[in-house]
Amino acid sequence: EVQLVETGGGLVQPGGSLRLSCTASGLTISTDYMSWLRQAPGKGLEWVSIIYSGFSTYYADSVKGRFTISRDNSKNTIYLQMNSLRAEDTAVYYCAREKDRYFDFWGQGTLVTVSS
Amino acid sequence: SYLLTQPPSVSVAPGKTARITCGGNNIGSKSVHWYRQKPGQAPVLVISYDKDRPSGIPERLSGSNSGNTATLTISRVEAGDEADYYCHVWDSSRNLRVFGGGTKLTVL
Numbered sequence: 001e002v003q004l005v006e007t008g009g010g011l012v013q014p015g016g017s018l019r020l021s022c023t024a025s026g027l028t029i030s031t032d033y034m035s036w037l038r039q040a041p042g043k044g045l046e047w048v049s050i051i052y053s054g055f056s057t058y059y060a061d062s063v064k065g066r067f068t069i070s071r072d073n074s075k076n077t078i079y080l081q082m083n084s085l086r087a088e089d090t091a092v093y094y095c096a097r098e099k100d101r102y103f104d105f106w107g108q109g110t111l112v113t114v115s116s
Numbered sequence: 117s118y119l120l121t122q123p124p125s126v127s128v129a130p131g132k133t134a135r136i137t138c139g140g141n142n143i144g145s146k147s148v149h150w151y152r153q154k155p156g157q158a159p160v161l162v163i164s165y166d167k168d169r170p171s172g173i174p175e176r177l178s179g180s181n182s183g184n185t186a187t188l189t190i191s192r193v194e195a196g197d198e199a200d201y202y203c204h205v206w207d208s209s210r211n212l213r214v215f216g217g218g219t220k221l222t223v224l
Contacts, residue, residue, distance in 0.1 A: 035213065045151070045159065045202050047213035058211050061117070094158060098213075101206045102149040104170070106158040 002026035002105045004095050009110030012085055016114070020080040022095030022107055030073040033098040036080045038091035039109075046091075050098060051078060063089075085114045118207040120216035127222045128193050136219045138186040138203030148186040149204045150179060153218075159202065163188060190221070198223045 008020040020036070036048040049059045049069040057069050066085075071078040078095060092109040121139040128134040138148060148166050151159035161170050163179040166186065176191045190197055203216040 037213075044200075044218040045153075045204075045215045047215065050213070060212065100164070101147060102161060102164045102204065103151070103159070104161055104164075106160075108158055 002097075004097070004105060004107035006093060006095055006107045006110040009093065009112045011113045011115065013116050014086060014114055016085050017081070017083045018085065018112060020082070020093055020095075020110060020112070021077055022079075023075065023077045024097075025076070027097060027105070029071055029076050029078055034071065034078045035096050035098050035103065036067075036069060036078075036093060037096055037103070038089075038093045038112075040088070040091040043091075048093070049080065082112070085112075087114050090114045117210060117212060118205065118214050120203055120205065120214055122201075122203060122216040122219045124217070125220045125222065127224055128190075129224045130193055130195065132193055134190040134193050134197070134221055136188045136190075136201050136221065138188070138216050139184055140186075140205065141184060143184055143186050143205065144182045146181075146205045146208075148179065148181050150188045151202045151204065153200045153202065154198075162201075193221075193223055195223050197221060 003025045006022045012018050035050040051057050051069045068081040090113050092111050094109045096103040096106040150163040152162045153159040162173050166181040167179040178189045180187050200218045202218045207214050
């Protein structure tokens, strides 16, 4: 059974930083494309970033230059380093596996709140 | 960037057919995926590549895609179908993943 568990969310002040983690079981992140997506309160889904099996990374324009996706194959974990956080980054952040250009497995999400 | 447009809400009586649209410029040339999200839960894939159902998704759910509109059709709607539905495409020109704004399906 595939499980993705996100951790690291919380309350952070504007301009602050936070690192999210997503630990996988039942799949091997080193051979998969793994994404972060988010959903602001009461809003729709927004794709944030992806890391390919070959370590290539891509970002939504809204986070480019502020967020960094990475992974640790030995821990079967991906990360999202979020810097210069803004109020509009407040959201539930999900990690998901992308298979053949669709997202087939999702975590339950972790809430990030950016507020003073 | 590529834009996907969904109606904010669709209402349907039990047993009837619900159609949720996803509009985009020449979306028929892209592969569209659909997700269902119930309150407090993560999204779940219900249709991939315009019309393919993952295992466990009932045949009542079907998809189509042509021209500037993709459609998710839910036949014989049940109370349990009430949820938010999102369409999704891969924007190959910029290697971005794009979602529609979502449609809230209400079962009357």
